[in-house]
Amino acid sequence: MRTYRTDGPRCQVNPDVILKLLERSKEVLKNDAMVVRVTNPAIIFGPIYGEGDSLITLMSQAKLFPPNVTYVMLGGYVGHGFAQLECLFFLLCLKILYPDKVVLLKGHHEESISLEMLKVKEWLFARNISQEAHLEEILLEMKRTCSMMSACALLDENRVLCIPGGPGPVLRERGLAQLEKLKKGFQSVPDKKLVMEAAWSVLILNEAQKDMHGMPVFTPVRILEKK
Structure with missing residues (x-):
């Protein structure tokens, strides 16, 4: 991040990089079943809602990181925290690096209508993406990528059900x-x-x-x- 303000980070985002990230992660997410079966050890994370500091704190407190453990994320990646979009982008990068050790479940914030209501295009505009064509293309690709997320996960030999x-x-x-x-x-x-x-x-x-x-x-x- 080049600058920081109290109402959120103002990093310089390259639209081409974001589009490539979304396209790559979409292909990786396609390989996960709708109901993912996870083997131990695993750590379950609740909704993040763009709270980047909370996400990093929780990961540091867990003291285990992929590929030594599986992260199961219960949706709610974008939101009104200070890292409104960065949490999703970070987790997608993690998914690409460790496709079998990061499970991204689809929460209500990942629904297409939610991405519209959350004003994702305004968040992108605040990150130096100003062309309407880029804004529309990234939003559409975000919807497509989120549509490839799994619905739920089964852990501990099917004894634990994780469903956002x-x-x-x-x-x-x-x-x-x-x-x-x-x-x-x-x-x-x-x-x-x-x-x-x-x-x-x-x-x-x-x-x-x-x-x-x-x-x-x-x-x-x-x-x-x-x-």
Whole structure:
């Protein structure tokens, strides 16, 4: 970074470099299954939301780094922290370096509509990318790259399920086998709903809200349910 301000870093970003990073990482992410099975040892990281200092602190406290351990990231890479985009770019670089030791799951911030609402183009503009064509191209490539991220991961011989949005009603009804069958990228409406549920479900906190135009639901009550 060449300059730093209290409202965020102002590094000089080369659009061609970012596009190459996104294209390369997209190809690497394609190789991961929709449901990734992770062998021990592994470390699970919650959402980062652009908090670059927190990400580096957590990694340093873990005291283990790929390829000696697998990092499982639970989505939420971009956000309103001081490193709004840099966290995603850093993790994509890590994924390219250690493709089998870094698992990037797709959270709700990685959905296309979220990238639009988060005003990613404004963040890019603040990083010295001013041409509209570059802004549109990078945003589109970010959406494509994020669409290649896996939905969830299974750890510890399938005893631990990592899913950014929690298991929603469709997933609980159909099971992981249905999710495993899905292909990344373009999906039918029912399949897309299942993938979005894996990213969004936990955000619906009130059971009474469960029928919001098909929006998935996973409430704290579900955690305590006994089958």
